[in-house]
Amino acid sequence: MSTVVENVVCSFCGCLCDDIVVEVEDGKINRVRKVCANGRGLFTHYDPAPRRPTVDGQEVDWGEAVAEAARILNEADSPLIYGLSSTATEAQRKAVELADKLGAMIDTTSSVCHGPTGLAMQAVGEPTCTLGEVRNRADILVFWGCNPGVSHVRHFARYSVMPKGTLTPRGRRDRTVVVVDVRPTTSTNMADLFLQVQPGADFEVLTALRALVQGKQIDVPTVGGVPTAQLQELAERMKACRFGVAFMGMGLTQSRGRDLNVSELFTLVAELNQYTRFTVIPMRGHGNVAGADQVLTWQSGFPFAVSFARGYPQYGPGEFSTVDVLARGEADAAMIIASDPVAHFPNAAAQQLGRIPVIVLDPMPSLTTKIARVVFPTACYGVDAVGTAYRMDGVPIRLRPALPCVRPTDEDVLVQVIEAVL
Amino acid sequence: MSEYFTLITGRTSEQGQGMHQGKDSAAYRQATEFVEMSPDDMARLGIEAGQVVQVRTAGGQIEVPVHGGTLPVGLLFIPMGPMANVLIGTDTESTGMPPFKGLAAEVEPT
Numbered sequence: 001m002s003t004v005v006e007n008v009v010c011s012f013c014g015c016l017c018d019d020i021v022v023e024v025e026d027g028k029i030n031r032v033r034k035v036c037a038n039g040r041g042l043f044t045h046y047d048p049a050p051r052r053p054t055v056d057g058q059e060v061d062w063g064e065a066v067a068e069a070a071r072i073l074n075e076a077d078s079p080l081i082y083g084l085s086s087t088a089t090e091a092q093r094k095a096v097e098l099a100d101k102l103g104a105m106i107d108t109t110s111s112v113c114h115g116p117t118g119l120a121m122q123a124v125g126e127p128t129c130t131l132g133e134v135r136n137r138a139d140i141l142v143f144w145g146c147n148p149g150v151s152h153v154r155h156f157a158r159y160s161v162m163p164k165g166t167l168t169p170r171g172r173r174d175r176t177v178v179v180v181d182v183r184p185t186t187s188t189n190m191a192d193l194f195l196q197v198q199p200g201a202d203f204e205v206l207t208a209l210r211a212l213v214q215g216k217q218i219d220v221p222t223v224g225g226v227p228t229a230q231l232q233e234l235a236e237r238m239k240a241c242r243f244g245v246a247f248m249g250m251g252l253t254q255s256r257g258r259d260l261n262v263s264e265l266f267t268l269v270a271e272l273n274q275y276t277r278f279t280v281i282p283m284r285g286h287g288n289v290a291g292a293d294q295v296l297t298w299q300s301g302f303p304f305a306v307s308f309a310r311g312y313p314q315y316g317p318g319e320f321s322t323v324d325v326l327a328r329g330e331a332d333a334a335m336i337i338a339s340d341p342v343a344h345f346p347n348a349a350a351q352q353l354g355r356i357p358v359i360v361l362d363p364m365p366s367l368t369t370k371i372a373r374v375v376f377p378t379a380c381y382g383v384d385a386v387g388t389a390y391r392m393d394g395v396p397i398r399l400r401p402a403l404p405c406v407r408p409t410d411e412d413v414l415v416q417v418i419e420a421v422l
Numbered sequence: 423m424s425e426y427f428t429l430i431t432g433r434t435s436e437q438g439q440g441m442h443q444g445k446d447s448a449a450y451r452q453a454t455e456f457v458e459m460s461p462d463d464m465a466r467l468g469i470e471a472g473q474v475v476q477v478r479t480a481g482g483q484i485e486v487p488v489h490g491g492t493l494p495v496g497l498l499f500i501p502m503g504p505m506a507n508v509l510i511g512t513d514t515e516s517t518g519m520p521p522f523k524g525l526a527a528e529v530e531p532t
Contacts, residue, residue, distance in 0.1 A: 040442075116519050200428070348521075349512050
């Protein structure tokens, strides 16, 4: 029998598009509509059939796997919990509870994503808005160091460039689109104005823009590879807009300057509010990485790179962030939840995970499950598991799964592990 | 003869879609195991599309085929993934963030 489930939330990326239509036949997903090319695989490549956990590659009962995970964590002097960006807030808060009970370090994929953005927010604040405000009000959009055309495929059409809103009734024609990047990309094709910055020169260009917005003169022909006249034009357009939004990505957080680049952009945006309304939204990658920041912050006071080793939360980017911890060989066991660091970490850090006992909670096989001692094949949030995720603009969205949940969730497993550890 | 470039890594459509097939799948490896270079740089170094080059950074070295891309002269792009990660060091400058973009990389035809 075939059923159609409407308004399913795609939990692949931080857009959390909540209009997906899923056709289910005989308990399996038959067809998915409205989903983008990146999110489609989340629905079509996930087999929701229950699978048994494994210890050293051998299938075991769930209780045995929980006992082995607890043994590993109890024997560790310096355990690490990492990931959390593709799981629900309900599981995230259980992960923090487990870290607190163990005296463990806990870190999220933010630390290799928008961790520097978090540092910038702590330094200069966050002049933000919702994607609903973007849709209904924004008449200038600045995409800085991000490429939504490949990373957040429906962002332009659904949230930012194309939608017709209350104060933008003509959609695209009511908006000016600016893209700033070190190279032409899929997204620069959408731009009315493309500023090509020299690699590593974002901070200089942002500082120049701040000066121009304040009415100061710049007497050099180019800054960071961008003609000063082009920067002057952008400064004037931003001051003259009705409601501006800057979207920013890894081009700022992963380049030289990291958090300082982001701080400079956030400061520019804050200063623009002397002239008009201007906001900034980080382009969050994973479906609930924004939720990981939220949960860790309201539970520990800090968004990532937290240690409970002293019995209270300590914050330490560079000290308790996972790449640093692994590179220095400071963790002697790791629990990886809903992420794949072996695939995404610098080699030296990824290889360290192969030298310590690793526990993985993940709906799908990954390069990290391949090296793990204990693997819990859990349910997939948004596809067969219910839960809550935070969209990139900080709006919590209740996930509406298309399939009945027959696998244990990350939260279920974490509750059992919390009970089992000392 | 080798030459120094600035290397950035990042997302591509093929990488984003290929990951669902498994990051050890042929589709994902094909989507992530190449280096993109400006056609002007390729011509200057006498490198043909598809030719394998060695890319070296302080973090490590890899051998990958070259694709021509819409890049400015002097810039290299490798899609994020296990191959690119061989080149990435672990110095986060006290932020937690490794240097995924802006690395000095030496390219030498094999």
